[in-house]
Amino acid sequence: MTDLKSTEPEEEWKITYVTPIYGGWDVMVECSFSKLRDIDKIVTFCRVDKDLSQWVEETTTLMGSKKDYSG
Secondary structure: OOOOEOOOOOOOOEEEEEEEOOOOOOEEEEEEOOOOOHHHHHHHHHHHOOOOOOOOOOOOOOOOOOOOOOO
16 A cells, blocks of 8 residues: 655655545545645645545545644
8 A cells, every 4th residue: 555645755645544435525634744835745645646546436525623742
């Protein structure tokens, strides 16, 4: 399976969780990133990645956030 994180040294994004869901969408993806513009890179990655793109017909991006409880 594809490594679900950036391979670029200046980018710090990764896909942290994926689960199937039922209804209008088929999968929910949780990701972490350090810059808001990285969300475009994550969506593009899912659309063009050799392994993932065969399963993706279209994407809808909804954003949420949660408090960082580290520490």
